Amino acid sequence: MIAADRPHDSSAKLLIVDARGRMRDVPRCELSSLFHTGDLVVANDAATMPASLRGTHVATGEPIEVRLASWVSLGDPTRFIALAFGAGDHRTRTEDRPPPPPLSPGDRLSLGPLVAIIERLLGHPRLIALHFLGEDEGVLCGIARHGRPIQYAHVTEPLGMWDVWTRIAANPVAFEPPSAGFALDWRTLGAWRRRDIGFAALTHAAGISSTGDPVLDLRLPFDEPYCIPEVTAAAVNQAKLEGGRIIAVGTTVVRALESAGTDGNVRAAQGVAVGRIGRETRLRVVDAILTGVHQAGESHFELLEAFADDAALNAISAHAVCHGYRTHEFGDSMLIERQAGARGAGRNHTS
């Protein structure tokens, strides 16, 4: 498939797959005319940290890039799980990046205005627990000013922060953008409101999407904290009670809602989404997902197996290739309704 190589293309496309597997292609701006009165769209309003920090491994003087990948404690900007890379930058494919210099607990990293100590190694030469020295406020300032958005080789131009915040971005807790949300704009939300289609948000700390190492990638997604506000939980439960569909914008929303609604009833919560959603998952909350175009083998693609069986997903992939759909965070979108044959297909309305 084609990789979208720049942000914010107003000509983006949307592939709609209904519950019976029928497909149609529309311009993505037509999202505003989809869905029905009583449906509820739920999005992830996390803003994205500039989570790539460059600097030096003090002991060796070697260059190092650290990519913050997961919170140790949500909202504490001094401690993270992080990936470390050696020389080079995003223009080299992550898979081809040299490893960092050999790292040991206690090693210091000088990252622009920040100093970090490696607290622990986490079973892989690239994966570390990192502790920034200083007070919360000063560390946050250092990350804000020195950090750059994490980016990959398919986008060559350096990204600005304005490229990675969705229109609805609120609290900066994600490490990579919850990119399905790039499909949303205020015009679309206004059009839904006028048609009595609900909109609600949760905050899910979307983590890193690729480590550059196939073995480490198997551990993705890392545990991701989320927060579901009371108004959102109430809106989801009300919509389900009244027969509306729940449309999740992005895989993070599916993870959070299914994690907080194991009996079909979503509770307001701060929690941590652990584990993967896949073909064995019975969806109890979400009826459809708006997502990017993913390829087999990605953890995002695996999540789609909860919505559709292999045959349907193969047909969707073939259609996407044939019609020139573009992959990755700035690519086109797909709206997939839970397929009649998928495990989650039984509707679980609470009453």
Added chain:
Amino acid sequence: METDIDIRRLRVAVTGGTSGLGLALVRRLAAEGARVAFVARSGPAVTRIASETGAHGIVGDVGRKNDIYAIALQITGNLGGLDVLVNNASSLGPIPLALLGDTDCEDLEQALAVNVLGVFRLTKALFGALAASARTEGAALVINISSDAAVNIYPGWGAYSASKSALRHLTAIWAEEANADRVGFLSIDPGDMDTPLHALAVPDADPSTLKSPEHSAGEIVEAMRVALSTRPTSCRGPRP
């Protein structure tokens, strides 16, 4: 007048928070128990006011595009969200004030960069956070500090006046557009105050004819209470 909102529950950001009206607002809001972040260009002044008031001080220049997201991220990161944004930082344009025919293009650009583009960029970057506050808390608010120069014709004030006039219109249109999202937009003219900015513009003004910035700050906090009075004060759980 309904003034029952609890200021202590508000997360407020103020630009231009180390002098004049901005400083008076930071002091007032901090004294009333709000959670406050403020922005200014001078590191030492930011440190001084932060330690005096307990507010979060952020060093940055809203007139510079590359500073905007670092500022926005520190505001929401430190406050855990945002309920009220006060765009107070202003550039006068040429100092001393000049006839338009004598105004350097760069001075007009600077006035527009801070007073219009800076306000637009920062508000846009924080609009998601404000809308999130409105969804969960009932209402959020942007206050843009205006001037009578936004509507009246004062020879010599061309750069400032053009920028404040543009800001006033921007505010009015955004107010309409964001109404359904329950993010309010107010344009407030605080009056002629005894501030460093006013002294630059009118060095020989008689201070006894000018309002104190503390007085104007009190009026703005009152306008904030009124605009947010639709926020329910009960049945809200603790903040995450």
